[in-house]
Amino acid sequence: MKLIEGFDSNYRYILVAARRARQLQGGAPPVVETSSRKPCRIAQDEIRAGKVKWVIPETPKSAVDAAPEALDATGPTDA
Numbered sequence: 416m417k418l419i420e421g422f423d424s425n426y427r428y429i430l431v432a433a434r435r436a437r438q439l440q441g442g443a444p445p446v447v448e449t450s451s452r453k454p455c456r457i458a459q460d461e462i463r464a465g466k467v468k469w470v471i472p473e474t475p476k477s478a479v480d481a482a483p484e485a486l487d488a489t490g491p492t493d494a
Contacts, residue, residue, distance in 0.1 A: 419462070423471075431469045432458045 422428040435458035439445065445457050446466045461467045 421465075427469075427471070428462070431467060432462060435461060435467050 418425060419428045422431075432455065436454040439454040439457055445461065447457075447461050447464045449457050449460045451457055451460065458467070
């Protein structure tokens with residue numbers, strides 16, 4: 416399956432479209448003219464028109480990756 420332009424994966428496209436469809440179901444007005452009444456289709460039309468903005472959140476470091484930095488920050492200890 417071909418990637419949708421502007422997305423790094425089809426999974427992310429589905430997540431963005433689903434979240435926007437949920438907003439539309441909750442009463443948000445559509446931002447594009449469309450003949451469809453289905454929230455999923457409207458969300459897809461909005462994404463294709465470039466009207467939906469999304470950001471990939473930065474993933475926090477895992478505890479294992481952060482442990483050496485945390486130890487360095489505390490400094491040496493005298494036992």
